[in-house]
Amino acid sequence: MQSETIKLIIDSFPKILLSGIATTIPLTIISFLFALIIGIIIALMQFSNNNFLKGIARFYVWIIRGTPILVQLFIVFYGLPRIGILIDPFPSAVLVFSLNEGAYSSETIRASLQAIPKGQLEAAYCIGMTFPQAICRIILPQAIRIAFPPLSNSIISMVKDTSLVSNITVAEMLMMTQRIISVTYEPFILYLEVGFIYLIFSTLLTFLQSKLEKAFPIYK
């Protein structure tokens, strides 16, 4: 490998990595936390006996899952200003990723809730618990344990999907890479490099996932 190429890799690595630490990671973590809250609420709406709540939840999931995330980003960032709603790039990205991942997470959590035997809820009722108490103390802890592996996969996917926010001017890793390419004209090396950094993030998350899975209490 030529020394110029090595120099380019060494020089660009901290810049790309820094934009990942400053933008990609916070965007992923913040969006995923919001998505988890949305996902739990939507899943509980679908789990409830209230047809109105179920209807709203299903409509939301239908809309979000049926449209590409890039289109959703464009609607929020480029479309909303047409009706007077102007949101900065980073909050726009957080909003879209939270709503998008919220819909997918809700389906994972809903399936996990449905996997809990009906008798668990009935036993909670029989000792006098209310529905919210039964959900918070008995059902959700078991459902989250089931949902944890697929939710972990979602967060890993989300790290990679954040590359799309370069389309709405958020300076994350891909945009930083493209900026460097525009002055160095070395797309092959630099795209390989940013791919490698995404791989590092994904590997770290996979490692964290396996550690956290082991932290859950063991029961069958």
Next chain:
Amino acid sequence: MLTVKSLNKKINSQNILNDINIHINKSEVVSIIGKSGAGKTTILRIIDMLDKADSGIMTFNDKTYNLQNLTMKEILKIRQNIGFVFQDFNLFLNKTAIENVMEGLIVVKKMNKNEAFEIAKSCLNRVELNDKYNSYPFELSGGQKQRVGIARAIALSPSIILFDEPTSALDPELVDEVLDVIKNLKNSGMTMIIVSHELHFVKNISNRIYFMENGSIIEEGETDKIFNNPSNERTKEFIIHSMKNYE
């Protein structure tokens, strides 16, 4: 103590319960017997508000409730005074034996952890599970699980305990350990309604029996009368047939 009058329930236009009338006095043990699908479990589930009745009146602890129109407050009040022991245990899978027993005391009775722990300990000791406090349900045998279920029910000091086929999911050699616990509860004066196919046990423990068929109570009476001199031909057939199967 507990009276159910004119209880009716339909599912998909099929009558599940027809004009059921049941009464139980304090410290009495009443058993409901009959073939599978007769509606025995449904009665228990309606009494503990797990299923909704189409019509019926229930008087419990001197208060009368219209089973068709109950508020959430009434439902919670009824449930907090009734213990329920399930056929398939339904222990909280994410909690140890002691946590299963403590849960209602902490969340429903609002006790602090130490107080709840002491009560839970004494309940588990009462069902002879002193060495299983920290075992998860998957680490327990069927009989032990059912005894945790009973400890969970008695921990809340209910006025009455409903047993829904408490031994049906157990291996034959584990049945006695559960039945012994229920006998001890009777000796302590606990009011109980038992749905069971263990007719020998039902005969030994019950003060009165209700015999059901196709959603209706065909016959009721003192245990001796039902077992030795039933007035209904169907009761007689059922008892002779069931007792023979156990011999």
